[in-house]
Amino acid sequence: MIRSALSYPSKKNLVLQCLRRMSSLVSTSVSEVHPGVAHVTMHSPPVNSLSLSFCQELSQNLQVIHKDKSIDIILLQSDIPGIFSAGLDIKEFTQPKERLMEFWTAFQQLYIDLYGASQTTIACMEGSAPAAGCMLALSCDYRVMTSNTKAKIGLNESLLGIAAPPWLAQQMMDTVGSRVAELSLWRGTLYAPEQALAIGLVDELHENPRERALELAVAEFQKIPRQARAASKTLTRQKRLKHFHQERQADLEHFVNFITQDAVQTQLRGYLQQLAAKKNKK
Numbered sequence: 441m442i443r444s445a446l447s448y449p450s451k452k453n454l455v456l457q458c459l460r461r462m463s464s465l466v467s468t469s470v471s472e473v474h475p476g477v478a479h480v481t482m483h484s485p486p487v488n489s490l491s492l493s494f495c496q497e498l499s500q501n502l503q504v505i506h507k508d509k510s511i512d513i514i515l516l517q518s519d520i521p522g523i524f525s526a527g528l529d530i531k532e533f534t535q536p537k538e539r540l541m542e543f544w545t546a547f548q549q550l551y552i553d554l555y556g557a558s559q560t561t562i563a564c565m566e567g568s569a570p571a572a573g574c575m576l577a578l579s580c581d582y583r584v585m586t587s588n589t590k591a592k593i594g595l596n597e598s599l600l601g602i603a604a605p606p607w608l609a610q611q612m613m614d615t616v617g618s619r620v621a622e623l624s625l626w627r628g629t630l631y632a633p634e635q636a637l638a639i640g641l642v643d644e645l646h647e648n649p650r651e652r653a654l655e656l657a658v659a660e661f662q663k664i665p666r667q668a669r670a671a672s673k674t675l676t677r678q679k680r681l682k683h684f685h686q687e688r689q690a691d692l693e694h695f696v697n698f699i700t701q702d703a704v705q706t707q708l709r710g711y712l713q714q715l716a717a718k719k720n721k722k
């Protein structure tokens with residue numbers, strides 16, 4: 441069951457309309473959020489992997505919030521213990537071509553909706569965020585991660601026999617600098633929280649990221665005029681987004697051509713088997 445719960449105190453009608461459109465949504469129960477602050481909570485067991493439907497649902501939630509002028513801060517979080525998001529659903533990579541195209545288009549849209557959000561966004565990571573899970577965090581304006589050393593974050597695509605798309609690699613470079621990004625991309629490094637903080641991949645560690653994110657939102661970020669936050673964001677992200685739109689079709693074609701290669705498919709199946717074997721050993 442996939443659940444990406446959207447909850448905030450105002451605009452109840454808008455939320456209900458959204459819920460009616462999205463039959464897979466099952467909960468809007470949380471409402472104790474500060475005015476102007478929306479929680480977007482990922483809940484797609486076991487590991488919040490980004491399937492086609494989950495990407496679409498998250499995007500739709502974000503689009504609804506974008507239109508709601510009463511919301512100026514989005515907190516992106518997971519309610520699966522120890523997991524922020526396991527990244528793209530690897531099983532999607534083995535689907536027929538048309539489905540692959542739909543899947544990648546939905547993933548691209550999710551990037552646009554999160555990276556391009558006019559609201560201030562904070563990733564509250566209470567667990568691991570590999571690959572596209574890391575993309576979700578990198579697309580936010582601020583990243584708070586658990587100090588629990590079991591959690592890991594980074595772009596580990598090379599270990600699956602694939603490479604992050606250029607726009608995701610660019611996000612990494614923008615965040616940690618070219619050389620650190622270059623090394624971490626080809627090594628597929630997954631960083632423990634202290635290491636991630638040291639290279640600037642996350643902004644803060646906290647034993648309770650949700651609590652800290654809400655505190656930041658209310659005590660710090662909401663004190664900065666909303667239009668100034670949005671304008672600063674446009675300054676730094678507009679160029680990247682424009683470039684992305686220009687390259688979107690080429691990016692889609694590259695993905696489909698790359699992922700359907702026999703050698704890549706073999707590698708991916710092997711990786712899925714490794715994951716299953718690891719689970720069986722537990």
Ligand SMILES: CCCC/C=C/CC(=O)SCCNC(=O)CCNC(=O)[C@H](O)C(C)(C)COP(=O)(O)OP(=O)(O)OC[C@H]1O[C@@H](n2cnc3c(N)ncnc32)[C@H](O)[C@@H]1OP(=O)(O)O
Binds near residue numbers: 527573
């Ligand atoms: C041009 C090409 C560009 C392609 C870009 C790709 C970007 C990506 O996002 S690729 C995806 C990369 N993600 C990963 O490598 C993460 C793999 N998963 C893990 O490392 C771990 O599962 C975890 C650290 C996230 C969680 O560990 P935990 O011990 O709690 O759970 P597990 O026992 O490992 O897994 C439970 C269950 O979930 C399945 N699973 C895990 N990750 C994925 C995934 N990304 N996609 C699909 N399924 C996943 C895992 O196989 C287990 O399944 P079963 O219960 O059926 O055995």
